[in-house]
Amino acid sequence: MTTMTSPSSEASRATATPRHATLLAMRHVRHVYDGAQVAVDDVSLTVGPGEVVCLLGPSGCGKTTLLRIAAGLEALQEGELSLRGEPLSVPGGRHVPPEKRSVGLAFQDSALFPHLRVLENVGFGLESLPAGERRERAMALLEQLGMADYARTYPHQLSGGQQQRVALARALAPAPALMLLDEPFSSLDARLREQIRDDTLHVLKRVGAGTLLVTHDPEEAMFMADRIALMHDGRIIQMGTPRELYCEPEDPFVVSFFGAVNEWSGEVRDGRVATPVGPVAAPALAEGARARVMIRPEALRVTPVELPDDERREEPARRGQVIQARLLGRSSLVQLHARGADGSEANLQAQVPGVFLPEPGQPVALALDTSQTFVFPAGAGA
Numbered sequence: 001m002t003t004m005t006s007p008s009s010e011a012s013r014a015t016a017t018p019r020h021a022t023l024l025a026m027r028h029v030r031h032v033y034d035g036a037q038v039a040v041d042d043v044s045l046t047v048g049p050g051e052v053v054c055l056l057g058p059s060g061c062g063k064t065t066l067l068r069i070a071a072g073l074e075a076l077q078e079g080e081l082s083l084r085g086e087p088l089s090v091p092g093g094r095h096v097p098p099e100k101r102s103v104g105l106a107f108q109d110s111a112l113f114p115h116l117r118v119l120e121n122v123g124f125g126l127e128s129l130p131a132g133e134r135r136e137r138a139m140a141l142l143e144q145l146g147m148a149d150y151a152r153t154y155p156h157q158l159s160g161g162q163q164q165r166v167a168l169a170r171a172l173a174p175a176p177a178l179m180l181l182d183e184p185f186s187s188l189d190a191r192l193r194e195q196i197r198d199d200t201l202h203v204l205k206r207v208g209a210g211t212l213l214v215t216h217d218p219e220e221a222m223f224m225a226d227r228i229a230l231m232h233d234g235r236i237i238q239m240g241t242p243r244e245l246y247c248e249p250e251d252p253f254v255v256s257f258f259g260a261v262n263e264w265s266g267e268v269r270d271g272r273v274a275t276p277v278g279p280v281a282a283p284a285l286a287e288g289a290r291a292r293v294m295i296r297p298e299a300l301r302v303t304p305v306e307l308p309d310d311e312r313r314e315e316p317a318r319r320g321q322v323i324q325a326r327l328l329g330r331s332s333l334v335q336l337h338a339r340g341a342d343g344s345e346a347n348l349q350a351q352v353p354g355v356f357l358p359e360p361g362q363p364v365a366l367a368l369d370t371s372q373t374f375v376f377p378a379g380a381g382a
């Protein structure tokens with residue numbers, strides 16, 4: 001579905017945005033369906049002018065509900081919601097309807113008007129502009145999204161990906177202050193998705209629209225977002241830049257949401273936790289505390305060694321043996337059996353850039369990139 005609001009000129013937006021460092025603000029928003037199903041629970045977030053914020057999380061965590069509240073498609077039950085400092089909705093009170101919010105919406109199932117050609121679809125929300133200007137603006141957006149050649153085509157003659165581009169152009173046409181995008185690329189195949197999200201990001205940044213984008217795909221969020229809000233069970237578990245979430249996760253859920261990890265639990269001894277690939281520092285945990293260690297597959301450095309040399313030179317704590325290796329494309333996934341100095345044994349996975357396919361049984365030396373190794377108190381997390 002795509003909804004448009006009355007056009008606001010680029011000039012008026014340019015003068016309006018500097019007065020408010022925050023474009024969209026949601027504070028302590030809570031939403032309950034049917035009086036029982038808590039979909040959003042005490043969520044606060046902001047989107048700045050020109051900023052792309054991704055709502056990321058597993059199915060059912062409340063992303064779409066939050067987006068629909070921002071759009072005005074769902075009433076605000078509890079909390080605060082404002083655009084450029086002006087309340088959009090007051091629980092049980094004033095509610096600015098979607099078409100008056102200066103927001104552009106593009107949802108996964110965005111339907112174009114079947115009886116209108118592509119150019120007319122994109123120009124639909126610009127009826128207040130003179131025909132020439134409307135046409136010019138719609139064409140400019142179609143060009144930016146690589147769809148200018150289809151201006152006179154009807155929607156049913158377009159592929160799904162082409163229709164999504166047109167839907168995005170239509171949502172962007174009135175130059176909304178805020179774009180709300182719900183899984184806009186999810187029905188596309190992998191290569192087309194990459195292309196369209198790249199084009200979309202360029203257009204969003206060029207027009208300077210603040211954007212709240214829903215996705216369940218961590219890679220998409222990393223690519224698109226200036227900041228990511230990672231959600232679980234209606235709550236934001238962590239909000240920050242892609243680098244902060246990936247490199248400074250505050251919760252085990254954040255680590256595991258970005259991909260499979262090797263995990264161990266153990267006790268803190270002398271400020272460290274023993275693992276089959278060597279001790280890991282646990283400075284934030286008390287001596288004797290139970291700890292959960294999470295090691296990303298790319299944190300393991302794997303070097304084939306000759307067994308006799310290895311036995312003489314390598315620390316036994318850093319030894320392993322290849323079970324099998326698989327080429328994933330840009331990287332290789334190596335399944336290993338590791339044996340710790342304390343006699344502990346474990347199977348683990350290493351992800352190595354490029355083609356790295358050691359034979360099963362190959363002895364290897366293992367080193368650990370501690371920047372991709374995380375320690376949490378046992379039992380912590382969402």
Ligand SMILES: Nc1ncnc2c1ncn2[C@@H]1O[C@H](COP(=O)(O)OP(=O)(O)OP(=O)(O)O)[C@@H](O)[C@H]1O
Binds near residue numbers: 037039057065066
């Ligand atoms: N109209 C509704 N009536 C009742 N419950 C609903 C309704 N819409 C959503 N829910 C429930 O609210 C919770 C959050 O749903 P929501 O669609 O916001 O999650 P989501 O993160 O967007 O999920 P997905 O990625 O699958 O779209 C879910 O448990 C869902 O079943």
